Amino acid sequence: MKMDLQQFLISVLYFYNYLVVFYFIAINIIYILLNFLSFFEIRKYVRENRVVNTGIVFRSNFYIPVSVLMPAYNESQNIVDSVKSMLQLHYPEFEIIVINDGSKDDTAELLKAAYKMTEVSFEPSNSLPCKNVRGIYVSKTHRNLIMIDKQNGGKADALNAGVNYSKYPLFCALDADSVLDNESILKISRAFIEEPDIIAAGGIIRVINGCRIEAGEVVSIDLPGSVLAKFQIIEYLRGFLFGRTGWSAINSMLIISGAFGIFKKKEVVEAGGYRSDTVGEDMELVVRLYNKYRPEKKMKIKFIPDPVCYTEVPETLGVLSRQRNRWQRGLIDSLLLNMNMLFNPRYGAVGLIAMPFFVFFEMLGPVIEFSGYIVFLVSLWLGIVNYKFVLLFTMASISLGIILSVSSILLEELTFKKYSSVSQASWLFLYSVLENFGYKQLNTYFRFRGTIDYILGNKHWGEMTRLGFKKDK
Amino acid sequence: MDSFDLIIFLITVNIGFIFLVIILFGYIITGKIISNYRETRKKKLFGELEDAFLPLIVANDESGVQKTLSTIGVKNLENFIEFISVYLSNIKGDDFDRIINAIYKSPVFKILCDSTASDDLDTRLYSIYCLGLLQKPVCIDNLLNALDDGNFFVRMAAVKAIAEIKCFSALDRVLEALAREKLVTSYKLSETLWSFGEEICEPLLAALKKRDGRIVRIHEEDLLTASMIEIMGYFKFFDAAEEIHAVLKETKVNLIVKSCIYSLGKMVYTDSLHAVEMHLDSRDPEVRVSAVKAILEFRCVEKIDKLKSLLNDSDWNVRYNSAIALYEMSFDFQGYMFSPELAGQEMSMAYRTIVHVLTEKYTTETEAGI
Incomplete structure (x- = not known):
């Protein structure tokens, strides 16, 4: 009997080892395919934009006005600069709506003082569910700046309030600590005019740490001093340039x-707005939009690689772990809430390719990877697998990881070239190699913890510490 | 495959990967060095060209500029064209014309025309783009040939360049090309038509009049008709008002209805009031909004009662725009809010919309110091 159990355990270990190898091969094949797809897509975008004149949007009336929504919770450190940056956007018609989500600091007071805001009585254009709105304020110095002061309800709740009081057909959801490139809205909104089927679009997020900011505008791009932030530059390039x-x-x-x-706005309102009972409200909304509209009508959700939004990334392990933990919980929530789309041909490529990938590789990936490391070590210890094989397989997996990371730098270099010097490119290359020795594994662990926390029912957002832009000046 | 073979296979894979990483590193760094070198060279060339153009602007020395262009311009066509595009967009009036003429009379112009058929894609793209900027109709044949180019981006650049040159005789070819690309979105159409400038209105009106004509037939969706009508409205081409009015009366397509109402409003063609006001009751809120905006353009005080009733519309945009229209038409909001009609109805949509617009306007006017 004891022998049978031992045999059974060994068989399980064997099976698990094969599963991990299969997982590794499958995920990397998909990544390589995505890499190729992205390469052609970005090349096409860059070429097309040589012959497209965004300035025409300014001169003509062929633009769609945009409401920019900035939820703010305890953002006193950045809020005035962030709003200043937004007010400099190059766009013919837009409004900025800052939603003070019950901040405990003086976010609202700072805004009121800086932009001479006065209370008004506005009628909401929609009625998405949100916590009590205490007051609406309009700036006397900038007629397109509005502040909604409301009871705390989280980011999704704040965005719903923003949508309710927005007056334009498109809305742009931002983080209060984001800095947009001046022409970002112009570039991204063009997609909505050119392709009426598009109901949502996202731009690229770049790391602001290390950059020089003047008057709310990024004037020079440099690498941050923090090692952790440098790793995240590679991660963001990979995630956006070839993932999305x-x-x-x-x-x-x-x-x-x-x-x-x-x-x-119309589609989001019809879909019920943001869900405030999830920590991944951004992904959940997008998946729900597919769920609602994909079977009924031609619709697209697009990534535009050029419009840039800069954001501050964590520079300490504690904040990073909380952020990744939250992202993982948000991802699981978004997928589980829309599981009807999995392998469902009514949703086309979303149901047959994207959902299975996200469920099996993004949602379950950290569990398979993390347990894979343990099983590999146990198998090695028990002598079930050849140590040479383990070593060479690990090397191959790391080398492939390096190739994928480096290829995202290559994509950046072939297209947007934001990091201009040879030394910056060399550093990025070095960090794209180094991230495979510890950083990626650490991330897997954070996401694994996120999965455990999700199972345990943790729905906390997790505290994010901002260093603020000023230090970079 | 036994375990030895597997190990050999993995060793080979690893060596391959490592080589690939090294090659990628080399490629990135070499590429960076080359691109930085090109950037420096470009800056130098820009400086030289600027030095050549300045005397032209200051001393009207056309021959000197032509000489400089002949030596500098042809050496690096791509950079030259980039310089021209940046430089020309910052210059206006007589200086602009002088520079254009200098380029036109220099050998560079012929090189640009010939480059539209170059083997190199970038050269084709840049030269076509530049010919669009130079706006000389003499190159139209090169651009028409480029409409049949094998590359989509070249074809689109040619479409735009022809529009910039305002070559109306090529309008049919341009629209056909756009339709063939299946890229005829309203924006692309409007952008192209708009680039032709105000003079496009006349041929557009002619095309609209023969609604069974060639241009309309090539587009099966109504997008083209709507774009044509909007362009005429944008340029306030009053000659088309009657025809657009006729289209409004006969069409049942909301897209065209909206564009007609928009244009008639812009042209302040009050004869269409009856046709427009019928759409205040449309089932499509976007059509209702366009009708409200047109009524405002007409300053039609007789429709104030209708606008008042729209303050209770189910759509926020209709309510908001009706309130704006009433405000702009100097409607006595205060009297209305205290009238028996709205008494005790502070929570009604009409009341709240009025308060919204009044506070918004009050803030704006305070800001402007009115």
């Missing part, structure tokens, strides 16, 4: 970053 571009190419992009996304 690739998914967008097959119209299956399930995530638009909460830091910068633009949506058609």
Whole structure:
């Protein structure tokens, strides 16, 4: 009997080892395919934009006005600068709505003082569910600046309040600490005019740490001093330039970053707005939009690689772990709430490709990877697998990881070239190699913890510490 | 495959990967060095070209500029064209014309025309783009040939360049090309038509009049008709008002209805009031909004009662725009809010919309110091 159990355990270990190898091969094949898709997609975008004149939007009346929504919770450190940056956007018609989500600091007071805000009585244009709105304020110095002061209800709740009081057909959801490139809205909104089927679009998020900011505008791009922030530059380049571009190419992009996304208000309102009972409200909304509209009508959700939004990334392990934990919980929630789309041909590539990928590789990935490390070590200890095989397999997996990371830098260099010097490119290359020795594994652990926390029912947002832009001046 | 073979296979894979990483590193760094070198060279060339153009602007020395262009311009066409595009967009009036003429009379112009058929894609793209900026109809044949180019981006650049040159005789070819690309979104159409400038209105009106004509037939969706009508409205081309009015009366397509109402409003063609006001009761809120905006353009005080009733519309945009229209038409909001009609109805949509617009306007006017 004891022998049978031992045999059974060994068989399980064998099976698990094969599963991990299969997982590794499958995920990397998909990544390589995404890489190729992204390469052609970005090249096409860059070429097309040589012959497109965004200035025409300014001169003509062929633009769609945009409401920019900035939820703010305890953002006193950045809020005045962030709003200043937004007010400098190059766009013919837009309004900025800051939603003070019951901040405990003086976010609201700072805004009122800086922009001479006065209370008004506005009628909401929609009635998405949100916590009690205490007051609406309009700036006397900038007629397109509005502040909604409301009871705390979280980011999704704040965005719903913003949508309710917005007056334009498109709204742009931002983080209060985001800094947009001046022409970002112009570039991203063009997609909505050119392709009427688009109901949402996201731009690229770049790391602001290390950059020089003057008057709310990024004037020079440099690498941050923090090692952790440098790793995240590689991660963001990889995630956006070849991850989202690739998914967008097959119209299956399930995530638009909460830091910068633009949506058609009508469709979002019809879909019920943001859900405030999830920590991944940005992804959940996008997946729900597919769920609601994909079977009924031609619709697209697109990633545009050029419009840039800069955001501050965590520079300490504690904040990073909380952020990744939350992202993982948000991802699981978004997928589980829309599981009817999995392998459902009514949803096209979303149901047959993107959902299975996200469920099996993004949602379950951390569990398979993390347990894979343990099983590999146990198998090695028990002598079930050849140590040479383990070593070489690990090397191959790390090398492939390096190739994928480096290829995202290559994509950046072939297109947007934001990091201009040879030394910056060399540093990025070095960090794209180094991230495979510890950083990626650490991230897997954070996401694994996120999965455990999700199972345990943790729905906390997790405290995010901002360093603020001023230090970079 | 036994375990030895597997190990050999993995070793080979690893060596391959490592080589690939090294190659990628080399490619990125070499690419960076080359692109930085090109950037420096470009800056130098920009400086030289600027030095050549300045005397032209200051001393009207056309021959000197032509000489400089012949030596500098042809050496690096791509950078030259980039310089021209940036430089020209910052210059206006006589200086602009002088520079254009200098380029036109220099050998560079012929090189640009010939480059539209170059083997190199970038050269084709840049030269076509530049010809659009130079706006010389003499190159139209090169651009028409480019409409049949194998590359989509070249074809689109040619479409735009022809529009910039305002070559109306090529309008049919342009629209056909756009339709063939299946890229005829309203924006692309409007953008192209708009680039032709105000003079496009006349041929558009002619095309609209023969609604069974060639241009309309090539587009099966109504997008083209709507774009044509909007362009005429944008330029306030009053000659088309009657025809657009006729279209409004006969069409049942909301897209065209909206564009007609928009244009008639812009043209302040009050004869269409009856046709427009019928759409205040449309089932499509966007059509209702366009009708409200047109009524405002007409300053039609007789419709104030209708606008008042729209303050209770189910759509916020209709309510908001009706209130704005009433405000702009100097409607006595205060009297209305205290009238028996709205008494005790502070929570009604009409009341709240009025308060919204009044506070918004009050804040704006305070800001402007009115």
